[in-house]
Amino acid sequence: MSEVLDLLSDWLPNQRWFAGDTRPEQLELLGSYQLSASEHDSGVRLITVALVRDAALEHAQTYQVPLVVRDIDAAVEPLGYIGAATEHGDRAALVDGPHDPAFTRALMSLVADEGSSIGAGDSAVEAYGQPMPGARAHRFASSRVLSGEQSNTSIICELRDDDGEPAVPLIFKVFRTLHGGDNPDVTLQTALAAAGSLRVPPTFGQVSGSWSDPELGRLSGHFAFAQEFFAGVEDAWRVALRAAEAGEDFSQLAHSLGEATAEVHTTLGRVMPVVEPTQDDIDAAVEQMRARFGLAVEALPELEPLVQSVDDVYERARRATWPLLQRIHGDFHLGQVLAVPDRGWVLLDFEGEPLRPLAERNSPDVPQRDLAGMLRSFDYVSGALSVRAGREVARAWADSARASFLQGYTDGLVTLEAAVSGADAPGEADLEAVLIAYELDKAVYEVVYEARHRPDWLTIPALAVRRLTERSARH
Numbered sequence: 001m002s003e004v005l006d007l008l009s010d011w012l013p014n015q016r017w018f019a020g021d022t023r024p025e026q027l028e029l030l031g032s033y034q035l036s037a038s039e040h041d042s043g044v045r046l047i048t049v050a051l052v053r054d055a056a057l058e059h060a061q062t063y064q065v066p067l068v069v070r071d072i073d074a075a076v077e078p079l080g081y082i083g084a085a086t087e088h089g090d091r092a093a094l095v096d097g098p099h100d101p102a103f104t105r106a107l108m109s110l111v112a113d114e115g116s117s118i119g120a121g122d123s124a125v126e127a128y129g130q131p132m133p134g135a136r137a138h139r140f141a142s143s144r145v146l147s148g149e150q151s152n153t154s155i156i157c158e159l160r161d162d163d164g165e166p167a168v169p170l171i172f173k174v175f176r177t178l179h180g181g182d183n184p185d186v187t188l189q190t191a192l193a194a195a196g197s198l199r200v201p202p203t204f205g206q207v208s209g210s211w212s213d214p215e216l217g218r219l220s221g222h223f224a225f226a227q228e229f230f231a232g233v234e235d236a237w238r239v240a241l242r243a244a245e246a247g248e249d250f251s252q253l254a255h256s257l258g259e260a261t262a263e264v265h266t267t268l269g270r271v272m273p274v275v276e277p278t279q280d281d282i283d284a285a286v287e288q289m290r291a292r293f294g295l296a297v298e299a300l301p302e303l304e305p306l307v308q309s310v311d312d313v314y315e316r317a318r319r320a321t322w323p324l325l326q327r328i329h330g331d332f333h334l335g336q337v338l339a340v341p342d343r344g345w346v347l348l349d350f351e352g353e354p355l356r357p358l359a360e361r362n363s364p365d366v367p368q369r370d371l372a373g374m375l376r377s378f379d380y381v382s383g384a385l386s387v388r389a390g391r392e393v394a395r396a397w398a399d400s401a402r403a404s405f406l407q408g409y410t411d412g413l414v415t416l417e418a419a420v421s422g423a424d425a426p427g428e429a430d431l432e433a434v435l436i437a438y439e440l441d442k443a444v445y446e447v448v449y450e451a452r453h454r455p456d457w458l459t460i461p462a463l464a465v466r467r468l469t470e471r472s473a474r475h
Contacts, residue, residue, distance in 0.1 A: 007083040031125035033117040035106035043071035066097025104143035111205035112137035131205035138167040171229035180219030188350040237334035251404035258408025299451035309469035317437030320430040325364035332370040333377035372438035383460030
C-alpha cells in the first residue's frame, strides 16, 4: 500500500473534508475492508475502503477513503481519478470510490444483504451492513456524487423497479472523518424514522464497523448511512430567500416550520433519553458562552463596549430555570430543511456542529439551541439581501418570520416536563432568557467565523449582537 499512501498524500489536501492545510507527511494505513464487485462492473479489479490516519496534526484524524482500482484508457481519466495504480498491473487507475458506480453498487449490496467484510492483519477493519426493517432494495441503475459538501460525501443512487421503471432513489452519506462512537446523524434519523415520523426521509440502512487506533485502542462507529432521496425539491433557505426578495409574506410557512420543529423535538424527547439540567450543567454552558464572546471581541474589537451588556444576558440565563435536556438537531438552519410536496418540511443532517466533540453531540442538549439556530438563519436571509443591496433590507420580513416560527413552535409543542420530572415546566420569562442567550451565543460564533472567512458579511452577526443585548435589556 506504500504507492497508494503516496498517491493519497498528494490527493488529500485538495479534498474539502481534509482537516490539514498541506501534504500529510505522516499518513498511515490503519486497515481496510473490501467490497465485492458485481458482474455488471466491467474493468473493475478491486474495491477496497482504506482507513488512513494523519498523525501529524495536533489531534490525529482518521479518514475513510473508498477506492476502486479499474482499467483505464490513458487518454481519459475517470471522475475521482487519484493516480495510476501500478501495483495492480498495467493500465490500472486508482479512483475515489464515491465517483465510481461500482463502489456505490457494492455499498448498497452490503447494506441490503446484511453483508459483512473483515480485513486482514492485526489492525483488521470490520464492516457490517444493517438495513432498516422493511427496507426494500430495488435494482441499481446509476450513481453520482452530490457537490458542495464539506465534511462528508453524499452519493445519489438511481434505482429501477422489477419492471424497469424508475424507483425512489437513495442517498448514501459516506462519513469521511471517522470517530469512535455513534454518529448522531444515523442514530437520530433512524430513531425518528422508526417512530413513524414524516419529518425525516425514510431510512434505508447503515454501515457500521470497528477499527484499531494506535492511541485509542479498538474503536467502533458508523461508516455510511442511506435514506430515501427527495429529488427536485428545494431547501428552506432558497424558498425563504426567494420570498424575501419578492417581498412575499413568509409567516405561514415559518409557522409550519416551527410546528415541524416542535414535532421532531417531541418525538426525540419520547424515544431518546432526557435529563434534568443541574446548576453545574447550566454554569458550564454559560461559561462557554462567555469564553466565546472573548474570542469575538478579539476578532472584532468594536464589540468591547458591549461586554457588560452581553454578560448581563448570560447571567439572566444562568439564573433562569432551564427546560429538560434532550436530543436535538444540533446544527439547525434553513439549509437543513427541505420543502417536500405533499409532506411539508423535512429535516436533514442531524450530525450537529461538526467542530463540537462527538461526545457532546451525542449528549442531551437544550432545545433552545435549535430554535436559536433557525432564528439566526432568518436573520441571514435579510442579511444576505442587505449585503447585496448595500443597505439593510427585509428587516421586517425577518422579524415576521422569526415571530411566526416561534409561535408555530409553541403551538406544536407537547411538553414532557411534568411527565418526566413531575416538575412544572419553566415559565415564559425563563425560556425567553435561555433562548436569547443561545441566540446571542450563535451570533457571537458567527462574528468569529465571518471575520475569518467572509469579512464582507461581518455586519450581519455584529448587528445581531447589538439587537439581542438591547432586546434582553428591555425584558
